[in-house]
Amino acid sequence: MPTHYDTLSIGSGEAGKLICWTRSKTLGVKTAVIEYKWIGGSCPNIACLPSKNLLFSASIVYTAQKYTQSGLLKISEPVEVNMQAVRERKREMVKGLIEMHESVFTGSGSELILGLGGLVDAHTVEVSCHDGSTRILTADNIVLCTGSRALIPPIPGLAASNLLTHTELLELDVVPEHLVILGAGYIGIEFAQAMRRLGAQVTVLERGPRILKSVDEDVTFALQEILESEGVKFETMIGLEKVEGQSGTSVTLSGKKNGKPYSVTASHLLVAGGRVPNTDHAGLKEAGIELTERGHVKVNEYLQTNLPNVFAVGGCSGNSQSTHMGRDDFRIVSQYLLKPNSPPRSILSREVPSTLYTSPELAHVGLTELAAKASHTPYRLAKLPMTAFLRSRTMDATSGFAKVLISATDDTILGYTVLGPSAGEMLPVVQLAMAEGLSYQKIEDLVITHPSMNEGLGSLFEKVPPRE
Template identity: 30%
Template sequence: MEIQTFDSIIIGSGQAGNPLAFFLAAKGQNVALIEKGKLGGTCVNTGCTPTKTYVASARRAWEVNQASELGISTEKSLAVSLKKIWKKKEKIISSSRNGIQDGIESKDNITLFKGVGKFTGPREVAVGNHRLKAEKIYINVGARPRIIPGFEEVRFFTNESILDLKEVPQHLIIIGGSYIGLEFAQIFRRFGSKVTVCEKGPRIIHREDDDHSEMIQQILEAEGIQFELNANCLSGKNWGDSQVEVQMDCGGKERRIRGSHLLLATGRKPNTESLGLELAGVHQDEHGFISVDDFLKTNKEGIHALGDCNGKGAFTHTAYHDFEIIKDHISGNKKKKVSDRILNYALYVDPPFARAGINKSEAFRSSKKYLHAEMLMKDINRAKEKGETRGKMEVLVEKSTGLIAGAMVCGTGADELIGIFLTAMYGKINYEILMNSVQTHPTVSELIPTLLQSLQPLDV
């Protein structure tokens, strides 16, 4: 069979693969783009775009239910149409996918191959009956939901398949008390479902500080979400024609919970098994992530791995930054690298929880000395005026340099507010400059200078 030769092959059309294809094409390269599923990857199809659309609808439902506290009464009871929400989500997704498709079709030097890409050698990839060859190969295959043992034969949903529901679940059981599980917990609780979250650990979002986990749990419990902690979920089974039963060990005591729907939110795994990486000689770690250096190079010359499959970040913004690193390298600047990134992300419960840099637990483990300050949202006028006083702001400053080392905001607008701290961190701005700044009134951000004025040594 004839081998088609390209300048570059990109496996996966996610948030790194697509912009890379357009960038290389603009430089005159002949590019092969391989996609086994829908164009756009996780973010467009089953991640950020659809879930944040649902978060927005759930927020509207919450606002209606809370309106009376702000002096607004409604005559009709709340009615949620998941079918309409689903249609809105599909419309937004289709618009994004169509934009990508149109962009590809407008480029004569991008050839789209639909199917699973598999290495047949260090420079060759097979896609169905096609054989492709290139000196540069970029892997952007993403990740998928991890299914834990004991639930293979149960009627369950993942964060992907639950987005196809057209009716609100009566009782949604969620296995996993981390970021994905908590977002869906609040979404469906606000849609009207009874929700139970089962977490095997002693607290939810275990990567966060203890008090942050407790704060988020209290916020969600106030909305009626139930939690089962220390729940070593052993197995599940179908119950009748429409229900499921989760059998678990909670602190040594066996328990059974029955519900109408089951969501497994137990982490994600890289889509690397079908790549045939062993035929290319590309190394992986024990979890299946492709090993890369600071510039996203694998151990094989000419092969790079971008996005979730390299284990260097599980976010759209880190995937896109991976593209920026490759772009910077190809352009000859060679300044951007993975290790320059500052950890930052947001948990899109409401109010959102956002982090940048280190947290208190990491500061305690460090040999450095830190200053710390926090401020409750209930003490901020703008939050009180909006009737959204849950959460707090927190900041850590390295004592010897005066640089901000970490920040956490949980409260109204937190996902945007964290950017102020993040900008100061990237700019290596001494905290006193931010402390002496004049912020707009009335806002939550105007209290950031006041927050920094209250810095005290972080005690163990």
Template identity: 30%
Template sequence: MSTYDVAVIGSGPGGYVAAIRCAQLGLKTAIIEKYATMGGTCLNVGCIPSKALLDSSHHYEDAVKHFEEHGIEIPGEVKINLEKMMSRKASVVEQTTKGIEFLMNKNEIDTYQGVGSFKDKTHIHIAVAEGDDVEIEAKHIIIATGSKPSSLPFIEIDKERIITSTEALKLTEIPKHMIVIGGGVIGLELGQVYKRLGAEVSVVEYMDRIIPTMDSAQSKELTKVMKKQGVKFYLSHKVNGVSRNGDEVVVTATDKKDQEVEFKGDYVLVSVGRKAYTYGLNLEAAGLKTDDRGRVAVNDHLQTEVSNIYAIGDVVRGAMLAHKAEEEGVFVAETIAGQKPHIDYNLIPGVVYTWPEVASVGKTEEQLKEEGVAYKSGQFPMRALGRSRASGDIDGFVKILADKKTDEVLGVHMVGARVADLIAEAVTAMEFRASAEDISRMSHSHPTYAEAVKEAALAATADRALHV
């Protein structure tokens, strides 16, 4: 029987990063993955393939709608080769997952393909897909088994016409009418992909706005822009049923006036969030249990009630984000090694990779009001930037919220081109507890989208943005 300092169950962004950091710290490490490829949901059926399709569909939309205004003329009709688009996506995924295998080998981490389950608190049984089962022993164990798409109890996912994000990433035809249940990140991203490719897209959302956990100004702006792009929104609609008759799917819902409405299409994308995945772990054998939402309970050190077992990522409380899982993976590895790491969950950014992109970090305006915090707000429109006009990406804004007395930045909320990258500036500033005036006095290169951050900081500092 092989013995390790640390065994990691699950090779998603949290799991593989935890394994790498453990190995860097001199700990003998093993990682267990049930699937043939490493990388978990994010690399295989989440972050990476969805971004590949978002980029490909964006190129197509630019060719059809925007190239002409740039003086680029394409003779003949611009056509979609969906099979080739999906093939490129698969190639991107393959390159990325193989990169994880390379990192495991480079860091001398032993990998096991099979289903890992607890035999007791230090022993893991691995049901190997091909060959004899294996048992290993580990002084410390990290659970990083991630999440799976959620559904509603009355919906039967058939993976053909009634689908989750997993199936939406590998369709062999462009839908005529895709009905998206859920106006969150995943539904909006994939809905925009197929809208660009020619589908009619209807988003049915239970809440009174899309991306309801983000700042309401972002929700309002993204709704306006996506409506302009042709996406239809049905807010404050409670879905009651989903049925299929051949190639037709029907969604029934109740609107805010308690009237029943019906939507007909050829595909329904069920995008109502994700749920922690612990199936097959045999947690009871290690003395563990899950909470009422199926998550593994942990303390502030991400330690379970069994002291040598930790859990990270989507399987524990908090936002289900790949970069949050990575931070937790490093945190646990360093904790096991006797260091004293730190995570500020308030500074984990959230991003929606639609176009324009949406990004946030820190407190929203609604949260500050609810908490009774006195704050000031500065906002700057992207359309006032020379860089935005040059690229044609004039939708969106940057909003900075700062403490009314101290001027410390409490939250930054953006909609616009490349704000998924730009939010890192805000995270850095807030990590060092910068004031709005600090940001306003930093030089920002011209012409860039980042100038909007400086201008918003000027607006928050003394209502003195320069270019509006």
């Protein structure tokens, strides 16, 4: 006989696990989470947290080298990187996170089932368990939380080149002599700086005209200058035609740059050119789930699929790959299940922030200038160099700037971008003002601790031009 549950999640990523944990603990209903490989999802195992662990290790090396050269530190031997220790530090953190997840599963009462789950119909899931058994499970509600994986472009020779994705790069126990990175998005840029700081020669290849194509050009120009000053090399307008050799020994990438022959040979190759949803092996089409042309699960504003009791959250729905979006997906689905006739939240009402964890960090919320111009939204612009954020001077971290877009017709905040130290920590106060529809003067008039990074917000908002 099938085992019946109130709610099942295929995948233990942020939204899926939180939905099941919360319903079991607060409502006392029976829930289960099916996980094939990564307990807790990709974030604590192979993505957000492990990558930031690596970035922090790289920052320690960079800081030690920087202040040894300046004379602040006196180190008799040259600073050397022990990549095995870097990896072990990351592994210890991941081990602790897995133990934390296992403890929460036990405490919540939600069952953790290890195996590969596939949707059979709107209320049935078949699980090929790791112990060799097969289980048939039924549920009133099913959550698809299958995540995504690295996109491998169909370039001849690439798939057979022993390439690295972020998963394999985080397991390296040696510093690559020369790392070539395909893709100048968030993943590629973060790893470019980290691996350069750890001692690798780094070349980033981008098929477009610039890095971080969705970010304003003044921001990407400033960030690229900073990364180039550290030794990262960028090649744009690259059209790759073939890959030869093996990453880990010697690999050559050939093609065209602005129509002219181009090639580069490196010791290692990292592919960081986008993500594809894990929807091709979960029985979704066979069960009647509608997918987009790119393979994402089609959902409405409440993350419902075309089967009303089946929801899709996180990367498989195509809304975002970020964990903070997954947490909001959890809130949307949980509240919908409690109040299906009058759900209080939807994906239409959220303002999603982003942070690139380079040094300096790049953080943003709301409209960019690019988006404002594309949508013909009138705005007033204020910019402030990072040197005016006095706390940055105490840390020798004055590269970057902040800028804000203010509505041309009232005093509400349309968008906010910061390139500077602790930029991600400087978002919430502005984000809250945006969510509440407050005027920018509310922040300008705050008494903010001196010296703190957020103190500079007052000076930034003082520069907003008056309404015409």
